[in-house]
Amino acid sequence: MKDILVNNKTYTVEIKDEGVFIGGKLIQMDLQEYSTDHMHVLLRNKSYSAEVVKVDYKGKEAEIKINGILYHVSLKDEKDALSKSLGIELNKSQSVSNLKAPMPGLVLEISVKTGDKVNKGDCLLVLEAMKMENLIKSPLNATIKSIEINTGDKVEKNQLLIQFDNTI
Numbered sequence: 001m002k003d004i005l006v007n008n009k010t011y012t013v014e015i016k017d018e019g020v021f022i023g024g025k026l027i028q029m030d031l032q033e034y035s036t037d038h039m040h041v042l043l044r045n046k047s048y049s050a051e052v053v054k055v056d057y058k059g060k061e062a063e064i065k066i067n068g069i070l071y072h073v074s075l076k077d078e079k080d081a082l083s084k085s086l087g088i089e090l091n092k093s094q095s096v097s098n099l100k101a102p103m104p105g106l107v108l109e110i111s112v113k114t115g116d117k118v119n120k121g122d123c124l125l126v127l128e129a130m131k132m133e134n135l136i137k138s139p140l141n142a143t144i145k146s147i148e149i150n151t152g153d154k155v156e157k158n159q160l161l162i163q164f165d166n167t168i
Contacts, residue, residue, distance in 0.1 A: 003076040099136070099162040101155040105129035110151055112162075116144045124162060127155070142166040 001014045014021040019028065030042040037052040053063040053070065060075040082102070109126040112118060118138040127134045142164040149161050 001078070005074045005076065006071050097164055097166070098160055099124065099139070099164070101127065101157055101159045101161055102134070102136070103127075103129045104156050105134070105154070107149050107151055107153045107155060108133060110147060110149070112144050112147070114144050114146055118142060118144065125149075136161070140164070140166060 001012060004011045004013050011022050012024070019026050021027065027043070032040045034040065039050045041048040041050055048066050051065045053065050055062045060077075060080075062073045064071050064073055105127040106129075107125060108128050111123050111125060118124065118141070120138055120140045122138045123135050124138055124144075125136050127136055143166075145163040145165040147162055149155060149159075155161065
């Protein structure tokens with residue numbers, strides 16, 4: 001399931017074996033691709049000409065022209081929802097100020113200390129939840145500003161774990 005934002009209006013889209021569902025409703029359409037960025041769509045007996053004008057794969061954004069009208073489209077998927085639940089709120093400049101617990105659990109190990117410089121993907125700590133060890137990794141290159149928990153602590157979902165100073 002993905003949320004697609006089109007000119008500030010959000011649509012929930014699911015692709016299943018039966019077809020494409022938007023807002024829980026099956027959408028029947030006929031699509032003819034002419035090239036990688038031009039296509040023709042027949043939807044509810046109406047004809048649409050679509051052109052992909054610009055795509056930012058990293059930012060999950062695109063500009064699409066449909067029948068001459070330009071639409072700004074952005075995609076929010078499961079990874080974005082997970083980042084938000086972890087307390088990792090990324091803006092356009094990719095700044096992160098803190099890391100929150102994604103679920104209740106027990107802190108088994110803390111791999112960093114205050115002042116450490118970490119790179120995106122470095123393991124910060126190990127959190128045990130539901131008898132599974134979860135490696136919590138750094139979302140960016142930063143310096144550890146403070147560690148708000150200790151090994152052996154029980155934490156609740158969304159509890160502050162680590163604060164970053166991302167001015168490195």
